[in-house]
Amino acid sequence: MILVSLVLLIVPFVFSRSMVSLINEMLIMALAGCALNLMLGYGGMVSFGPAGLYAVGAYATAILLTRYGAPFIVAVLAAPVVAAIVGAIVGWFCVRRSAVYFALLTLAFAQIIWTIIFEWYDFTNGDNGIVSIPIPEVLYVGSNIYYFSLAIVAVCIFVLWRIVNSPFGATLQAIRENPMRTEFIAVPVRRYQLAAFVISSFFLGIAGSLFCVFAGSVFPDYAHWVKSTDMLVVCLLGGIYNFAGPIVGSGVYILISKVISKNTTYWMFFLGIIIVFLVLYMRNGMVGFAAEKIFRFRNKLGAGNGEGKS
Amino acid sequence: MxxxxxxxxxxxxxxxxxxxxxxxxxxxxxxxxxxxxxxxxxxxxxxxxxxxxxxxxxxxxxxxxxxxxxxxxxxxxxIGRSFQRLNIFPRLTTFENVQVAVFSAQGKSHQLFTSAKKMVRKETETILESVGLLGKKDTKGGLLAHGDQKRLELGIALSVHxxxxxxxxxxxxxxxxxxxxxxxxxxxxxxxxxxxxxxxxxxxxxxxxxxxxxxxxxxxxxxxxxxxxxxxxxxxxxxxxxxxxxx
CATH class of the missing domain: 3.40.50.300 (P-loop containing nucleotide triphosphate hydrolases)
Known part of the structure; x- marks a missing residue:
């Protein structure tokens, strides 16, 4: 943990500018992944629409800054609140169904959000997106933007970590395992699923807002289902049953997609192959795979020691 | 009646x-x-x-x-209930299976930021002991023998008093x-x-x-x-x- 934070802190001194902004992207994606994974891995709710809420966060910040000239802090703080409100409305409908129907509903709502952004020119600037958003100059000095992202992502991921380890988190996992049983230990299952949906939306909104600040522009693509699948792949790649899964997944996914796309125009083809390989051979994602190997290795060591003593 | x-x-x-x-x-x-x-x-x-x-x-x-x-x-x-099938939380440990139910019984399930790990330990262990599963509390529910799973379910049902x-x-x-x-x-x-x-x-x-x-x-x-x-x-x-x- 400490090592990782140290490495992340000295990143701007070691790497090139483009590498720093790549890591910045990874950080934001890691947060989005962890937010999604609260539902996916912990709640067992497969959402195909996280990008919709991510975009709501991004657009909330962008529109408040450009259209209403809101102070920067207000624009950033408003993003998760707006995303959570939209999440509450969308979630209210979605948690009424489970499994594949839940997934379909989330996809449908995300596409609705995408369409609204795409078509509502007067408010969202439609498919032109919103560019040259007035981000405070100070963030573009040196590596300030990187540290800004790092600080917020670190705090958010810490809060999410607290949540998954709380009684709420335990109850959420019980719901994932067996909703009917959970209902009959007097837990109003739907209400908890909705709560998970709203919390997830809140943090997706922060991730979206951070990306808006980082890129200085927003586009309807942020809400597109392709972006949602990016987030899902990040979670699955890293492993949905480990808290660190989406964090590792984000790093690996963004790295391979950038490295490959630099060398070939068919990057999606190679990415697909890599994903197939990872999913087939590392069933619980990379972190799950590693955890299992370490566990076995330790067991072996333990057994070895035991023999030594006897 | x-x-x-x-x-x-x-x-x-x-x-x-x-x-x-x-x-x-x-x-x-x-x-x-x-x-x-x-x-x-x-x-x-x-x-x-x-x-x-x-x-x-x-x-x-x-x-x-x-x-x-x-x-x-x-x-x-x-009213507590056990089910014919699909009765426990397979990926949670035996301890956690009962703990989740104890959280609910004590109205603590909604707590978002407290650490669950050491909470309601005594109550949970008392229930595990009464159904004879205290010795297997760290085993994942899904890995228990069938008879133990049935008893675990009994424990879960009892947790909500x-x-x-x-x-x-x-x-x-x-x-x-x-x-x-x-x-x-x-x-x-x-x-x-x-x-x-x-x-x-x-x-x-x-x-x-x-x-x-x-x-x-x-x-x-x-x-x-x-x-x-x-x-x-x-x-x-x-x-x-x-x-x-x-x-």
Whole structure:
């Protein structure tokens, strides 16, 4: 943990500018992944629409800054609140169904959000997106933007970590395992699923807002289902049953997609192959795979020691 | 009277799964519901616990009508239940399986930022001990032996402090040895906690071993109600149910 934070802190001194902004992207994606994974891995709710809420966060910040000239802090703080409100409305409908129907509903709502952004020119600037958003100059000095992202992502991921380890988190996992049983230990299952949906939306909104600040522009693509699948792949790649899964997944996914796309125009083809390989051979994602190997290795060591003593 | 149903009826398409069932259960009574496969036993349970809503009839618990309430509300009022299948949280440890239920019983499930790890440890371990699983508390629920899983489910059901316990085939799939142990365990727990028990069971040794009273269900109807000896003597019950078993 400490090592990782140290490495992340000295990143701007070691790497090139483009590498720093790549890591910045990874950080934001890691947060989005962890937010999604609260539902996916912990709640067992497969959402195909996280990008919709991510975009709501991004657009909330962008529109408040450009259209209403809101102070920067207000624009950033408003993003998760707006995303959570939209999440509450969308979630209210979605948690009424489970499994594949839940997934379909989330996809449908995300596409609705995408369409609204795409078509509502007067408010969202439609498919032109919103560019040259007035981000405070100070963030573009040196590596300030990187540290800004790092600080917020670190705090958010810490809060999410607290949540998954709380009684709420335990109850959420019980719901994932067996909703009917959970209902009959007097837990109003739907209400908890909705709560998970709203919390997830809140943090997706922060991730979206951070990306808006980082890129200085927003586009309807942020809400597109392709972006949602990016987030899902990040979670699955890293492993949905480990808290660190989406964090590792984000790093690996963004790295391979950038490295490959630099060398070939068919990057999606190679990415697909890599994903197939990872999913087939590392069933619980990379972190799950590693955890299992370490566990076995330790067991072996333990057994070895035991023999030594006897 | 702790529990009562009046004229409970449920149809699925053309099939009448439950037909005009009126039950009266006294506090502290141990009642078993028996009947051949497809007699509507599990449907009846699902009606009692709010998992399905009856077409007609009413359900009362401790004098209050609970017909149509959602399962979590019924559970909160003091009815515990075990299920025939899909009964535990397989990827959680045995400890966590019970802990989650204790959180709910104590109204702590919604706490977002406190660390769950060391919470309600004592209560959870007490329950694990009472069902004989304390030694396996760190094993994942899904990796327990079948008999242990059944007992774990009993532990989960007990965690919410029910006054009425509904058990759906508590010894299903157990070895004769486990069946005897579980029967003794259920009797002990029910007595200790002063519970009222309604259970569905196929194993006649368990049925006759535990029950004060037996209701025989056939084609959705209660066709006989009485003490174990009376059930044994009754010819119609013999023909419909016990006879079939002996074939």
């Amino acid at each position: 702790i529990f009562e149903t009046q004229h409970l009826t449920k149809k699925f398409g053309g099939l009448t799964a439950t037909s005009d069932v009126s039950l009266q259960i006294e506090k502290g009574e141990l009642v078993s519901i028996i009947g051949p496969n497809g007699a509507g036993k599990t449907t009846l349970f699902n009606l009692l616990t709010g998992h399905i809503k009856p077409d007609e009839g009413k359900v009362y618990f401790q004098g209050r009508e609970i017909t149509g309430l959602p399962p979590h509300a019924i559970s909160r009022m003091g 029910p006054s009425l316990l509904l058990l759906d085939e508590p010894t299903q799939g157990m070895s004769p040895q486990e069946t005897v142990e579980t029967t003794v365990l259920i009797q002990k727990l029910v007595k200790e906690r002063g519970l009222t028990l309604i259970f569905v069971e196929h194993d006649m040794s368990v049925v006759f071993g535990i029950s004060d009273n037996i209701r025989v269900l056939h084609q959705g109807k209660v066709i006989f109600s009485g003490k174990p000896e009376e059930v044994r003597r009754n010819e119609e019950v013999q023909r419909i149910y016990l006879g079939e078993e002996n074939k």
